[in-house]
Amino acid sequence: MREDNHTTLASVGSDAFTLEHSLKFKRQLLQHVFDNALESIIVTNADGVIERVNAAFTQITGYRAEEVLGKTPRLVQSARHEPDFYKRMWHQLLLTGSWSGQVWNRRKSGEVYPQWLNINTLTNELGEVTHRVAIGHDLSGQRSVEQDRTPFTFKDPLTQLGNRQLLTSRLEQALAEAQRNRIRVGLMVVDLGRFKALNEQLGMTWGDDVLRQQARTLQAAVDEADTLVRLQGDIFAVLRHSRAEDTAMAQLADKLLGLLARPLVLADNNVVSMQPSIGIAVYPRDAREPENLLQAAEHAHAMARRNGRNRFQFVDQRQHELHHRELVIEHSLSHMLNTGEADGISLHYQPQICPVSGAITGLEALLRWTHRSLGQLSPAEFIPVAEQNGLSVRLDRWVIEQVCIQMEAWQRQGRRPPVVSVNLCADQFSQPDFCDWISATVARFGLAPAAFKLEVTESTMVEQMGAGVGMLRRLREQGFLLSLDDFGTGYSALSCLHRLPLDELKIDRSFMVEACESPRALTLLHTIAQLARQMSLSLVVEGVELPEQLALLKEFGPLTVQGYYYFRPMPAHDVCALLPAAP
The missing domain is CATH 3.30.450.20 (PAS domain)
Structure with missing residues (x-):
């Protein structure tokens, strides 16, 4: 038995030595590559x-x-x-x-x-x-030998046209020359259309044949001074170094559309027809940087495809600016979530008030953003960008962590904060770790789950009914309070309201506005209040801004109001002065 143990230990020691030697060799090899x-x-x-x-x-x-x-x-x-x-x-x-x-x-x-x-x-x-x-x-020694390197660096092997790298190089030169000589440069992004369907129907061999034929068609149609490249798949680009006035660009685009839409005869006598689309951007009107000019042309191309194909589209400056604005917002959100640098994003808190006593019964955490280049941004603008780009889940969690930090700070300052409401996005319900994550996060700051009210919109619950109900039940079992936001707007959750483990219904401000103008709207609001009372749910009415609106709610029984009549959303330090002292 001792001999076996000795042998085993010797083997382990030998393995450890071998592993260490291997790691040392790999480190030396990497260092050699790095240095040389x-x-x-x-x-x-x-x-x-x-x-x-x-x-x-x-x-x-x-x-x-x-x-x-x-x-x-x-x-x-x-x-x-x-x-x-x-x-x-x-x-x-x-x-x-x-x-x-x-x-x-x-x-x-x-x-x-x-x-x-x-x-x-x-x-x-x-x-x-x-x-x-x-x-x-x-690349400084490469300019003079660009032609020699083209077969290896700048050429697309399938079509024998230039590739994206050649376009990048030529764009840089063209814009520098255009700036010196104050001339215009045009850039077209062209796609053949229906190419994916053709590949699936006939196979990639015939797809390659189509690409080669259309590449020859394009090459014969553009000027010798133009740069023609294949960007990827069935997408090509034409860089026009001169004669880039709108009329000339439109004439060329119209010509290319006609040529590319002609029926093609393949080697097996199959006949196919394409549906091309072209996007056009012009320097310096649409962009002044090579990357930005290509982005503008690609955006115009996407608009041409969306508008029905077989057409060309110049840059719609307003749409392009909106698209660029969304990219800036998306980049800033990604940067904030990856680095933790808030960059003008902060949380404000709007008190929720008991109209009978005037006491603050809750706070809603609301995102506010003063962007360094775009100025004041509305959540109605940047929240959809977060949702469209898969950032909403992380943004929710950032908000929850910031609320935890703030509640802990208020407690250290000797204040007793009320329940804080936090909104959850629809994508949060597809995250299997969310319940564990929020429970661990709240515990890490020494806070109780009952100090948080998680708000989900009615439309989210209708869309996520399957996964949503299960997650809500688990969150409620953990001690979190749950609120159904925007009740009665756009969707109807009445048929499944009894299945949702809720503590509160929240009435959208649009009901309050309409209730002042329409007796029927007021009756509907009164009915919702009765429904909430009969289901033992608390009721919060948003958008209370005027004394007459508050007066309408006197006969509704116990409820909470939220709106400018009492308080606007305010920074955390202003809220602190309103909070009662801790016992």
Whole structure:
């Protein structure tokens, strides 16, 4: 038995030695690659502070490692790019974890040079960002030999046209020339249409045949001075370096639509017809940066497809600005949720009042946002952006944590806060960990679940009835209070109201407005109050702003009101003065 144990320990020791030796070898190998790579490598921490650079970085930029460690990559940025360029870069980085593209950077000598940059994000086992690695290839020696490198770097192998990388390079040159000579540059994004259906119906071999035929059609139709590339799939781009007036661009687009829509005969005598769409953007009217011009053309192309295909569409500046505004909001929300930097986002609290005693019986936590570039943003604008881009779940949880922090602070200040209401988005009900997460979060701050009222809208409950009821029951078992918000607006939850484990009904402000003007609306409001009382549910009426509105509610029995008549939403420090002292 002792010999077996000895053998086992020796084996374990041998395995441990082998593992350590293997790890050491891998570390040495990675260090060798890092030190001898031809591309510059920058390693930053999660906050963007440079931790390591390699020898190629020093050779390309002229900066020694000790000159850049502890600084940020802004040290090598040039002034060639507008702020929107970097906003889009960070938008993609935060959403996908990676970004690649051409940038103009500056050497220590002051020389500006082009670089192809790939940035990737590293995370730990919890999914938290730990580092970012930027690998850059110096393109400054490449311009003169672009033609020689085209077969390998700038050419699409299927169609033999240029690719996205060529477009990036030519766009940079075209816009620089256009700025010097004060001329216009046009950019078209063209898709063939019905390509996915064709691939599924006939197979990818015939799909490739269609791409090659249409590529030849496009090549014959555009001017020799134009740059024609295949971006991806069945999407092409035409860069017009001159003669980019709207009339000329429209004539070219109309010509391309007619040519691309002609029936195609494939090798097996199948005949197919496509339904092309074209989006057009023009420098400098629609954008001044290469990335932004391409984005504008892509947005116009999406609008052309949405409006029925077989058409071209110039940039609708208003729609484009709205789209850009949404991208800025989305990027800012992602940045806030990933870094914890509030960036103008804060919570206000609106008191809920007992009209008989005048006492504050609750508070509703409401998001407010003063954006650094967009100004004051309404939740009606940024909440839908969060929902459309999958950020609403994380935003909910950020709000809950901020409320916990604030309630703990009020208690430390010797105040006794009432119940605080927090709104939950519909997507929260598809998160299996939410009940455990909120319970653990509240406990972490030493708070009781009964100090929180979770509000869900009537429409959410109708849509999420299956998963929603189960989650609500579990939350109520944990001690949280539950409120059905916007009751009676848009959907009818009457048929399933008895199934919901609720503590409260909340009446939307629109009922209060209509009740002052319509006896029938007042009767309906009175009926809802009776329903709530008979089901042993508390009732909150929103939107009480005038004395006559409050007077209408005198015959409704016990209820709570929320509205400007008593208080507007206010910052936490203003609320503190209204709270009673803790016993």
